[in-house]
Amino acid sequence: MVLSNSLPDATHMSSTHADLKPPREPKWPTHNAPRAWFLTCANSPIGISLCRSLLAHGDYVTAGVQPVEFERHEDRSADFKEFLEEVGTQQEKETWRARLRVVALDVRVVGQCQSAVAEAVQSFGRIDVLFCCHSEVVVGTVEELSQSARTLTLVHDVWETNFFGPVNIIKAALPIFRSKKNGHIVLLTAITGHLGTPGLSMFCASQWAIEGYCDSLAYEIAPFNIKMTIVQPNLEVNVLTHKITSAPPMAAYAEETNPAPLSRNILSGILDRLEGTSEPTAGDQLHSEEVKSLYPPLSRTMKERLVAETVHAVAAVGGHDNPPARHIVGFEGVASVKEKLKTVSEELEDFVECSSAVDIEKQDDSGEQVRSITIPS
Numbered sequence: 001m002v003l004s005n006s007l008p009d010a011t012h013m014s015s016t017h018a019d020l021k022p023p024r025e026p027k028w029p030t031h032n033a034p035r036a037w038f039l040t041c042a043n044s045p046i047g048i049s050l051c052r053s054l055l056a057h058g059d060y061v062t063a064g065v066q067p068v069e070f071e072r073h074e075d076r077s078a079d080f081k082e083f084l085e086e087v088g089t090q091q092e093k094e095t096w097r098a099r100l101r102v103v104a105l106d107v108r109v110v111g112q113c114q115s116a117v118a119e120a121v122q123s124f125g126r127i128d129v130l131f132c133c134h135s136e137v138v139v140g141t142v143e144e145l146s147q148s149a150r151t152l153t154l155v156h157d158v159w160e161t162n163f164f165g166p167v168n169i170i171k172a173a174l175p176i177f178r179s180k181k182n183g184h185i186v187l188l189t190a191i192t193g194h195l196g197t198p199g200l201s202m203f204c205a206s207q208w209a210i211e212g213y214c215d216s217l218a219y220e221i222a223p224f225n226i227k228m229t230i231v232q233p234n235l236e237v238n239v240l241t242h243k244i245t246s247a248p249p250m251a252a253y254a255e256e257t258n259p260a261p262l263s264r265n266i267l268s269g270i271l272d273r274l275e276g277t278s279e280p281t282a283g284d285q286l287h288s289e290e291v292k293s294l295y296p297p298l299s300r301t302m303k304e305r306l307v308a309e310t311v312h313a314v315a316a317v318g319g320h321d322n323p324p325a326r327h328i329v330g331f332e333g334v335a336s337v338k339e340k341l342k343t344v345s346e347e348l349e350d351f352v353e354c355s356s357a358v359d360i361e362k363q364d365d366s367g368e369q370v371r372s373i374t375i376p377s
Contacts (some may be wrong), residue, residue, distance in 0.1 A: 034099075035319040036060040036124045038117070040107055040169055041134035043070060043080035045241045045303035046188070049311045050131070051083065055096040057315070062120035062127070064105030066134070076243075076295050079303070099124075107134055107165030113172040121176060129318040130173045132166040133188040137239050138202050139264050139286055140247030145202060150291055151247045155202050158245075162206035167213065174221070183226040186318050187214050188310075190238045191333045194340050197235065199263035218325065229317055232337075233310040233329040239267065240306060245293040246286040274298055 037054055041047050042063030054061050070077045087093045087100060101123045103116045120127055138145065138158045145151045170185060177183030192204045193211045211230055218228035244267070252258065255265050268283035274297050285292040298306065310329050317323045328334050 034058045034060060035128040036062075036120070036126050037129045037131060037318065038062045038064070038120050038127045038173065039131050039133060040064045040105060040165070041066070041242075042102070043077055044133065045079070045298070046133055046237070046307045046311060046314075048079055048083050049304060049307050050314060051100070053311055053315050055087075055093075055099055058099075060099045060101075060124045062101045062103060062116070062123065064103055064107075064116055064134075066106050067104045068106070073295065075297070079300060105169075107132075107169050108160045110168050110172070113168045117169070117172045117176060126180060127173060127176055127183065129184045129186060130169065131186045131188070131314060131318065132169060134161065134165055135188075135203075135206075135238055135242050136161045137200065137242060137244045138247070139199060139244060139267065140202075141199055141250070141253050141262065142201050144247045144250050144253065147248065147250070154245055154247060154291065158202050159206050159209075162203070163210050163213070166210050170214075170217070174226070177221070177226045178224045181225045183224075184229065184319050184323060185214070185217075185221075185226065186229045186231060186314060186323075187211075188231050188233070188238070188314070190235050191232050191328065191337055192235055192238075193230070193232055194337045197263055198260050203239075227323055228325065229323045230326045231310065231314055231317070231329060232326065232333060233313075234333045236270075237307060237310050237329075240270070240296045240298060241303065243293055243295055244286070245291065246288065247291060248289050249287055271296060274302070 034057075035054075037059055039047050039050065039061060042051055042061075043065045047063065051061050051063055065077075065080065070080070084102070087096050101120065103119050104112065105116045106112050117127065136158055138154045140151065140154070145155055166187060173183070173185070177185075187210065189207045189211055192200065193207045196204050214228055214230060221228065246264065249264060253260070253262060255262070264286050268286045270283075271286070271294075272281050272283035274282065282294055282297055285294055313327055313329045317327055328337055
């Protein structure tokens with residue numbers, strides 16, 4: 001694959017690659033020059049679809065791919081390998097080949113993050129947009145994830161991927177952004193950054209944690225003209241496009257005896273209805289007495305439809321001059337978060353009413369200390 005050492009100017013790009021711009025509406029925001037993207041999980045459904053869209057738009061892409069997934073999990077890497085073959089063999093995609101760089105990247109390894117960022121800069125001269133989109137899902141209640149050393153390891157693993165992974169790659173890219181006094185970090189989480197979900201406690205906790213980290217980071221990097229955006233699609237966008245690992249269920253939380261709408265049962269029902277499932281079904285694996293991992297068996301069409309809205313949102317805000325600090329994708333997600341915030345607002349009003357009641361000590365006419373309670377009207 002032929003690689004460019006630097007980005008051509010905007011005039012050259014507009015004349016050479018005008019035919020690559022997608023004809024359909026809505027159009028993306030205009031840019032003075034093509035953007036250089038870095039994707040941390042390019043072999044995911046979101047990563048593949050975004051790569052196609054960005055290359056068609058005239059942008060440059062460094063595509064991070066986890067070696068273990070690419071080499072050992074055929075069901076996970078098949079679509080990305082097909083994409084690479086398409087780019088490598090079709091003559092009309094020749095300009096894509098010059099603007100795509102695939103790098104090995106395990107975000108849990110600091111050294112790989114640093115070398116991947118260095119390779120991206122060496123290939124394209126800079127990074128404009130860092131898109132953190134790698135996550136894993138662990139299914140299990142708090143007690144189910146505390147049963148053994150193996151299940152406790154699952155907790156550690158999900159935090160290494162969902163929290164420390166983005167932290168590692170962001171820290172590797174920050175010196176590049178600061179030196180250019182320009183950059184945009186886009187973090188993909190989910191509405192679970194606002195909403196707790198029974199049976200996904202550790203996934204939700206890691207999402208809340210990385211969002212808090214990035215909210216704080218945004219203030220620190222603003223003086224360097226580095227922007228931060230958190231993109232929150234519906235829960236299923238992340239859950240159904242990455243690896244799902246399930247802890248062994250406990251009888252106390254079985255559907256027959258526990259009325260809580262646990263994610264295990266919901267996901268099991270969804271997986272059993274997907275195309276391409278075989279015996280034992282994907283849903284059954286979530287009820288196994290052993291720790292089981294799987295990639296949801298979605299067809300290519302289902303993947304593309306599932307991620308389409310999120311991909312368009314990321315492509316639209318990435319590298320924008322005035323991007324939102326937080327973007328919730330989809331009407332259902334917005335409605336869910338608004339309902340949650342409404343509940344929180346009501347709780348705050350109750351809290352103010354209660355906490356404003358205060359004990360005040362004062363003296364009566366005889367000089368005795370008298371305790372009275374004052375409650376605001």
